Amino acid sequence: xxxxxxxxxxxxxxxxxxxxxxxxxxxxxxxxxxxxxxxxxxxxxxxxxxxxxxxxxxxxxxxxxxxxxxxxxxxxxxxxxxxxxxxxxxxxxxxxxxxxxxxxxxxxxxxxxxxxxxxx
Amino acid sequence: xxxxxxxxxxxxxxxxxxxxxxxxxxxxxxxxxxxxxxxxxxxxxxxxxxxxxxxxxxxxxxxxxxxxxxxxxxxxxxxxxxxxxxxxxxxxxxxxxxxxxxxxxxxxxxxxxxxxxxxxxxxxxxxxxxxxxxxxxxxxxxxxxxxxxxxxxxxxxxxxxxxxxxxxxxxxxxxxxxxxxxxxxxxxxxxxxxxxxxxxxxxxxxxxxxxxxxxxxxxxxxxxxxxxxxxxxxxxxxxxxxxxxxxxxxxxxxxxxxxxxxxxxxxxxxxxxxxxxxxxxxxxxxxxxxxxxxxxxxxxxxxxxxxxxxxxxxxxxxxxxxxxxxxxxxxxxxxxxxxxxxxxxxxxxxxxxxxxxxxxxxxxxxxxxxxxxxxxxxxxxxxxxxxxx
Numbered sequence: 319x320x321x322x323x324x325x326x327x328x329x330x331x332x333x334x335x336x337x338x339x340x341x342x343x344x345x346x347x348x349x350x351x352x353x354x355x356x357x358x359x360x361x362x363x364x365x366x367x368x369x370x371x372x373x374x375x376x377x378x379x380x381x382x383x384x385x386x387x388x389x390x391x392x393x394x395x396x397x398x399x400x401x402x403x404x405x406x407x408x409x410x411x412x413x414x415x416x417x418x419x420x421x422x423x424x425x426x427x428x429x430x431x432x433x434x435x436x437x438x
Numbered sequence: 439x440x441x442x443x444x445x446x447x448x449x450x451x452x453x454x455x456x457x458x459x460x461x462x463x464x465x466x467x468x469x470x471x472x473x474x475x476x477x478x479x480x481x482x483x484x485x486x487x488x489x490x491x492x493x494x495x496x497x498x499x500x501x502x503x504x505x506x507x508x509x510x511x512x513x514x515x516x517x518x519x520x521x522x523x524x525x526x527x528x529x530x531x532x533x534x535x536x537x538x539x540x541x542x543x544x545x546x547x548x549x550x551x552x553x554x555x556x557x558x559x560x561x562x563x564x565x566x567x568x569x570x571x572x573x574x575x576x577x578x579x580x581x582x583x584x585x586x587x588x589x590x591x592x593x594x595x596x597x598x599x600x601x602x603x604x605x606x607x608x609x610x611x612x613x614x615x616x617x618x619x620x621x622x623x624x625x626x627x628x629x630x631x632x633x634x635x636x637x638x639x640x641x642x643x644x645x646x647x648x649x650x651x652x653x654x655x656x657x658x659x660x661x662x663x664x665x666x667x668x669x670x671x672x673x674x675x676x677x678x679x680x681x682x683x684x685x686x687x688x689x690x691x692x693x694x695x696x697x698x699x700x701x702x703x704x705x706x707x708x709x710x711x712x713x714x715x716x717x718x719x720x721x722x723x724x725x726x727x728x729x730x731x732x733x734x735x736x737x738x739x740x741x742x743x744x745x746x747x748x749x750x751x752x753x754x755x756x757x758x759x760x761x762x763x764x765x766x767x768x769x770x771x772x773x774x775x776x777x778x779x780x781x782x783x784x785x786x787x788x789x790x791x792x793x794x795x796x797x798x799x800x801x802x803x804x805x806x807x808x809x810x811x812x813x814x815x816x817x818x819x820x821x822x823x824x825x826x827x
Contacts, residue, residue, distance in 0.1 A: 365719045365720060366609050366610045366750070368751060370606040386579065387579040387580065388649070391602070395652045398652065
């Protein structure tokens with residue numbers, strides 16, 4: 319009711335477009351870009367998932383994200399100026415477009431598939 | 439309601455510790471004995487808890503974290519009162535008039551051996567309430583209030599820099615040779631203790647310096663969170679010195695340092711001997727997990743450590759059981775006592791579990807790292823197993 323009163327529209331569905339792979343996916347409220355990507359089985363590179371290793375970094379081309387951690391511990395000044403973000407610590411505000419350098423498959427040719435007894 | 443209330447248990451221990459100190463004499467051991475006794479026996483009797491309840495009242499869960507401030511305030515006040523000479527804030531007179539307990543006599547009856555118990559109990563409380571809740575809060579790096587309170591809680595054990603090193607160092611380097619807070623195979627707790635503290639301090643400073651350089655600030659400025667963290671601990675020492683003189687400052691410092699060793703004991707057994715290929719993501723297999731009912735209730739699910747490291751931004755109430763993850767043989771206080779008192783026995787106890795980890799959980803690259811770790815461990819059973827395999 320108040321939303322109507324003050325003309326607030328329902329928040330735009332968050333979604334991500336990933337260059338140069340052409341991936342498109344939606345992101346649930348509270349989800350990060352990485353969580354949404356991995357949930358869809360996309361080979362997004364990642365290691366620590368808490369915003370400290372920068373493996374999942376990508377460059378923001380369009381739109382805005384909410385950063386969950388202080389990326390200045392992790393990214394260089396040049397990277398910050400080029401609008402690099404950490405996928406594991408970014409919640410899109412509406413629709414965003416990012417550039418990802420490499421997908422996981424090319425990160426390490428001999429990477430093992432899932433270990434047999436791992437609970438994940 | 440129980441699924442909420444269980445997380446207040448730690449405050450019962452904290453208040454028991456404060457009460458024991460106020461009673462003086464042999465009662466000063468009350469906190470240490472109750473905490474170790476209840477936790478060790480309780481974890482044995484109550485077994486595991488795999489439940490993963492949904493929580494509706496998340497504000498309530500958060501408010502339980504912030505209870506740490508008043509409770510630790512009470513404990514510190516009682517410590518300072520008993521360590522001092524006068525009647526701080528007239529508390530002793532008030533207690534005598536209203537409750538009939540003579541705190542002045544209790545203070546006179548308390549010797550060094552009694553204070554030893556007080557320090558052990560208070561150190562456990564500083565760690566269980568201060569460090570543990572400070573850890574939970576400082577993971578919430580975009581919540582200014584949580585960071586502020588969390589860093590003060592960590593400053594009690596002279597470790598506000600944990601808010602830097604743990605999140606941006608330990609979580610990134612977990613179970614690799616570069617992580618000071620991962621214990622190596624065969625490494626004694628007391629060797630680890632010094633290596634871990636020195637390494638984490640250095641790492642926190644370097645991380646902060648890097649951040650300041652990135653932002654274009656100087657290292658020796660008020661922007662420096664590492665230096666501000668130490669200043670917070672200096673403020674706490676000064677407060678104890680002001681309230682209770684030299685004795686108060688010394689007792690606080692001894693408690694703070696002992697509390698820090700509690701954190702390191704927990705660091706030690708949470709990842710002892712585990713290895714990870716630095717090119718692979720952190721997975722639940724890179725932590726020793728525990729679903730002991732009491733340890734998780736009292737430590738806000740910290741023992742569900744596999745999920746915490748696989749998803750560092752999960753709140754304590756979201757942590758899942760991961761019952762298939764590598765599992766600690768004991769609850770947290772039992773493990774701690776063993777690590778402190780019989781560190782060699784503990785390492786031997788973990789040897790078959792490590793060998794099972796190598797077979798069952800390790801990736802091919804990790805199996806090679808594990809073999810290297812076994813050869814370097816200086817432990818015969820690990821070395822023999824590697825030669826055999």
